[in-house]
Amino acid sequence: MEAVIAAKPIIKVAALCGSLRKGxxxxxxxxxxxxxxxxxxxxxxxxxxxxxxxxxxxDLEGEGTFPPTVEAxxxxxxxxxxxxxxxxxxxxxxxxxxxxxxxxxxxxPNVWADKAAAIVSxxxxxxxxxxxxxxxxxxxxxxxHFINKPEFFLNVxxxxxxxxxxxxxxxESIKESEVWNQTSTCFHVLLACHAIQLSQESVKGIEIxxxxxxxxxxxxxDLEGQGTFPPEVEDxxIQLSQESVKGIEIxxxxxxxxxxxxxDLEGQGTFPPEVEDxxxxxxxxxxxxxxxxxxxxxxxxxxxxxxxxxxxxPNAWANKAAAIISTGGSxxxxxxxxxxxxxxxxxxxHFINKPLFCLNAxxxxxxxxKDGNLVNAETKERLKxxxxxxxxxxxxxxxx
Numbered sequence: 472m473e474a475v476i477a478a479k480p481i482i483k484v485a486a487l488c489g490s491l492r493k494g495x496x497x498x499x500x501x502x503x504x505x506x507x508x509x510x511x512x513x514x515x516x517x518x519x520x521x522x523x524x525x526x527x528x529x530d531l532e533g534e535g536t537f538p539p540t541v542e543a544x545x546x547x548x549x550x551x552x553x554x555x556x557x558x559x560x561x562x563x564x565x566x567x568x569x570x571x572x573x574x575x576x577x578x579x580p581n582v583w584a585d586k587a588a589a590i591v592s593x594x595x596x597x598x599x600x601x602x603x604x605x606x607x608x609x610x611x612x613x614x615x616h617f618i619n620k621p622e623f624f625l626n627v628x629x630x631x632x633x634x635x636x637x638x639x640x641x642x643e644s645i646k647e648s649e650v651w652n653q654t655s656t657c658f659h660v661l662l663a664c665h666a667i668q669l670s671q672e673s674v675k676g677i678e679i680x681x682x683x684x685x686x687x688x689x690x691x692x693d694l695e696g697q698g699t700f701p702p703e704v705e706d707x708x709i710q711l712s713q714e715s716v717k718g719i720e721i722x723x724x725x726x727x728x729x730x731x732x733x734x735d736l737e738g739q740g741t742f743p744p745e746v747e748d749x750x751x752x753x754x755x756x757x758x759x760x761x762x763x764x765x766x767x768x769x770x771x772x773x774x775x776x777x778x779x780x781x782x783x784x785p786n787a788w789a790n791k792a793a794a795i796i797s798t799g800g801s802x803x804x805x806x807x808x809x810x811x812x813x814x815x816x817x818x819x820x821h822f823i824n825k826p827l828f829c830l831n832a833x834x835x836x837x838x839x840x841k842d843g844n845l846v847n848a849e850t851k852e853r854l855k856x857x858x859x860x861x862x863x864x865x866x867x868x869x870x871x
Contacts, residue, residue, distance in 0.1 A: 484508075485551035486518050489569030489602070490559045491733040494638040496593040496627050497557040503640040504555065504591075516555065519547050521572045526731060527772055532578070541575050548576045553587035554615065560594050560602035563817040564810065565609070567732045567776035570769070573609060577767055583613040591623040598624030605769065605810060612768040716858045721760065724752050726777040737783065746780050753781045758792040758865040759820070760858075765799055765807035770814075778814060788818040792865040794857050796828040798838070803829030823864045826856050 486505070488498045501518050508516035523540050525531065531538050537545065548554070558565055565573075576582050590606055592599025603624070607617050728745050730736060736743050742750065753759070764771055770778075781787040795811055797804025808829065812822055830850060832838050838847045845851060 481513050481515060482552040483550060484514075484516050484553050484555050485547055486516055486555040486557065487521060487569065487572060488518070488557040488559075489521075489566040490557075491522050491568055491731070492638075492735055494636070495559070496625075496638055497559045497591075497599075499638040499640045500591050500593055500625070501555070501557045519544070521568055522733075524568075524572055524575060526727070526776075527571055527574045528727075529578070537575070537578070544572065545576050545578075545582050548586075549582040551586065553589075554583070556588065556590045556606060558590050558592045558599060558602045558606050560592060560597075560599040561732075561779050562782050562814045563601040564605045564770075564775065564814050565602045567772050567779055569606075570609075570775050571731065571772040573613070574766055574772055577613055581613060583610075583615050585614055586616065587618070588615045589618045589623075591625070593625040593627050595626060595628050598626045600624045601813075605813075608806075608810075609767050609769050716855060716862065719858055719862050721858075722752070722756075724749065726773050729773075729777055729780055732776055732779045734783070742780070742783070749777065750781050750783075750787045753787040753791075756791065757869065758794075758861055759788070760861065761793060761795045761811060763795050763797045763804060763807045763811050765797065765802070765804040768806045769810050770807050774811075775814075778818070782818055786818060788815075788820050790819055790868065791821065792823070792861060792868045793820045794823045794828075794861040794864075796830075796854065796857060798830035798832045800831065800833055803831045805829040821864070821868055823857075823860050826853065826860060828853060828857050 486501045488495065488501050490497050492498075498518075505516045505518060508514040521544070524544060525538060525540065531541075536542070556569070558569060561567075573583070588610065590603045592603055600622075603622070610617055726749070729749060730743055730745065736746075741747070761774070763774060766772070778788070793815065795808045797808055805827075808827075815822055830838060830853075836847060838845060838850055840846050845854075
């Protein structure tokens with residue numbers, strides 16, 4: 472009687488690139504990985520374009536439904552066995568388009584959950600390593616299982632040339648390197664944790680799909696309701712500064728009209744009108760007050776998008792004093808503050824260290840009324856202390 476040998480499963484891998492630029496080096500890594508996958512039996516890799524995704528706004532959701540482009544994107548992620556991220560580094564973090572896609576697919580039910588994943592990145596210096604660190608931390612909340620080894624950070628500016636003028640990977644030593652090949656192989660290690668017995672000698676059975684994320688709407692957690700920063704909280708520091716903090720004039724600046732970051736929209740030293748106006752507002756400010764809700768253990772995509780636009784040369788954030796306030800459940804947004812401080816290192820933003828303002832909105836006594844207005848007197852005093860500290864620190868930075 473002949474023995475029956477079970478076929479190895481085909482593993483579908485969804486490949487996402489965080490850069491929208493046509494000549495992106497990270498997109499070139501995805502194209503090269505797809506070509507490599509074609510020579511591997513059972514490995515199917517698909518690039519999924521994220522540019523059509525609208526910016527996250529939960530008002531676009533129905534009762535368990537999403538905009539068509541979001542539904543299609545979420546379905547691609549749901550059908551994938553594992554995820555291949557090509558994550559460029561922007562301001563020591565992931566890009567806004569990638570964060571936007573991540574946030575949409577995390578909306579209940581979270582379609583990232585319990586999937587294997589790997590990250591590659593290309594850029595200057597550390598080769599995108601800091602973006603990988605942020606992506607891994609976000610993955611904790613999403614329940615993504617990232618491989619630990621090998622790591623893939625490619626410094627594209629070290630000779631010899633790694634890419635051609637169109638962003639295609641041309642360095643054969645990278646294509647044939649152990650790190651590049653093992654990046655695919657390690658998907659099997661993670662899937663083995665789910666009792667799938669795969670050979671350690673090949674990468675048969677992997678299918679990778681690139682998923683386009685820039686059609687997703689930009690995340691706007693201020694529109695959600697519970698667990699987010701009520702719009703009235705943004706207004707309260709302005710009211711407070713007018714009433715009891717002399718020497719401070721606060722202006723609220725809208726960021727949801729900014730287009731999703733795409734450097735192809737830039738001219739020679741010029742930006743889209745909405746971006747030009749926003750950058751000018753930041754440039755004219757002496758200091759910055761960030762109201763930063765936490766989303767998936769990190770910043771919300773709209774805030775990251777605004778940060779990235781104002782950081783484009785010349786960096787409008789440089790050498791400004793800043794403070795952060797946040798509210799939500801549990802830690803009150805403290806993880807978002809941590810990420811924002813790390814981004815601020817690259818931007819040359821000088822954040823005040825004390826007082827910290829992370830408000831658990833659901834811990835008694837009530838902090839807000841039914842309309843989202845801040846009513847807790849103790850919290851108002853804490854907010855006033857933040858403004859006073861920011862005022863003093865701004866004067867110190869300016870040498871006054």
